[in-house]
Amino acid sequence: MRIIKSLLALLVFAGLSTVSNAQIAIKGEKVYTMNGDPIMNGVVLIKDGKVERVGTANRVSIPSGYTVYEAKVVTPGLIDAHSVVGLAGHLNQDHDQDQLETSSAIQPELRAIDAYNAREALVGHLRSLGITTVHTGHGPGALISGQTMIVKTTGETVTEALVDSTTMLAFTMGNMISGAISRPGTRSKGVAMLRQELIKAQGYAEKRASDDPPAVDLGMEALADLLEGKVSALITVHKANDIMTALRLQEEFGFPMVLDGAAESYLIIDQIKQAGVPVIIHPTMMRTYGDGQNASMETAGKLYEAGIPIAFQSGYEGYVPKTRVVLFEAGVAAANGLGSDNALRVLTIEAAKILGLEERLGSLERGKDADVVLFDGDPFEYTTQVTGVIIDGVKVK
Template sequence: MTIVNKLLAGAVVFGLAVPAQAQDIAVRGEQVHTMAGPMIENGVVVIDDGKIVAVGPEASTPIPEGVRVMEAKVVTPGLVDARTVVGLAGYLNQDEDQDQLDESAPVQPQLRAIDAYNPQEVLVEWLRGFGITTIHTGHGPGALVSGQTMVAKTAGLTADDAMIRGDAMVAANLGPWALTDGSKSPGTRAKQIALLRKALLDAQAGEEEEGDTKAAAKPPSLQTQVLREVLAGRRPLLVTAHRSQDIMSALRLKEEFGIDLVLDGASEAYLLTDAIKAAGVDVILHPPMARQYGELENASFTTGAVLRDAAIPFAYQSGYEGYVPKTRVVLWEAAMAAANGLEWNEALSAITIDAARIVGVDDRVGSIEVGKDGDVALFDGDPFEYTSHAVGVVIDGEVVSETPQ
């Protein structure tokens, strides 16, 4: 055994998600939900070198000789969690594993998710076991601008191995979660918006000055560089806002600065469907089963169906919980939505292809299509039934989770 193999073997013993070479795999399912077309009965998905190379009915989709064959009642794309802090927030809920929020300043867009992401966090493995293969994670609620987000696979030894996009969005927060006590700023909603406007205006003005000028101008700060990416439309501003008044404040910012905006949480979005649709904004909706108190006191199980009827693009998320285990599971949240107004396929879409589109990675994940990453989830029954189990999970052509049936 080579030194490298010995190291990898040791890592497996200690439960680390070690990246391995992709296998040649064929997945056979009684139902294959590709999310790129109709469900295929008795379907086959063939994965070669980490990519999907064939998908179709078993009768017309040959399985190459020598490949490993996995079977399940239901096969779906790997699930996509559109908003979480997993990998930054750990399950221990202690200071040493809580990197999703730095409260030293209200506006810190320069904080990068990849610099805090721990792919070996137990919660990453836990989510993977439910068929979740991609997460949009990063800095969470608690500060006016808490930092950046990234999109990662739920496998990989290092953050670089796991990362799909390191520059996904910039996370901002409106309402009580981002207010401070005492005389610190911001202490009111009006001050929140004033600080955000000032940060964006300062970045905008500095760019205009540099355009005229002085070769020896001082280089822009890290904060300014990130906000200029937002102003240029290279990154959306992800605004956590639950109350209708905070949602409207976010929409006014979008109109004033012409930025790309994604609403996060949006518990009272059902009150503002016309305004949200007119603004052309996507919504990463709160978990339906999130506790309905405080900012979420007017949340509803049926908001997904309301957004669907209004033709507003949306996805579901696990969000952030202040208590152990720190996260919800989007599979269960989508199941609740399927019981409260959404069609079954629409609920699955909200945690696969729709989520992938909103976080900007639908060219690689979110559906079972030739050329996309070999990410699939295998279930022993209807994924939205609590009695069903994820019996196999494949990421980039590698079996990362498997339960005997």
């Protein structure tokens, strides 16, 4: 039995080694590299988890020993720039809903990495539709709900999936604070509470840099990191007046910021552009009620045309199956002023830039992570199927 177990272990190890060191060639009738114009009759070579070479079929020969896959259209892996998948599960039960802690309105110390479930069915659902990277974590509903993280939609543990353990701090402004939280009664009260915490964090940051540092306070540590530019604020806000308040708060304290949702951002394009703040657009097909009642399917196209960096998100979906799909959200935006090529850029390289990962993700270039999606037609045609997904050089679909 010991000999058999040893042989099985060797076979498993050998199989994993073969997969992780896979040499793959992808032939596409149309290859979107996001580094120049699409390549017709293109080839993407993958070796040791990285893109080895990209070019036309008459210039890139496929070495012997490479496994070959073919597709009508090939793109880089798609990026969901804001989600709660992995914290919010598909069962919609208390035990798989960790995206919002309701015991307090301000909890910057909460870490997404401590709640992420890499085996959650929704992760596999997104992976099957070409989403290879997700910026996920604590979601909207509290003044500060916690920290976010970036993962690949692969692996069986958070360690295997992890790209970045602490990316942003999730804020919510306006009238979207959860009723389950003892919440401020008015907008002014909410902003005053945030301002007070940030002033405390300024003092904490000064003291921790001195020769007499304070006792560690996890919440203050997170906010001090924000003020020092080590992480960004992800501020979920929809109404134009609340967006302006967020911009004033950011200017006052000088922290890096990304606007999230921003349903009425098309009303104040000049102000957002002047602030130099990127926007993770609300899901294009979001339900239009409450603060988001004036959301528009044309917002992505208008902001992109104005030169404001944008990305797509699945956001927080309150109903089963608990997540939207950025591929479909981008398709609707493409048909409402953004255009297909621009929508693909926003789903890939533009999202990577906003998340600070453009050196690693978002395009098919030599040395970047081999995250690739294969389609049997136009990615934004609803009847098109994702025929293959490769993450870090490993075929996962």
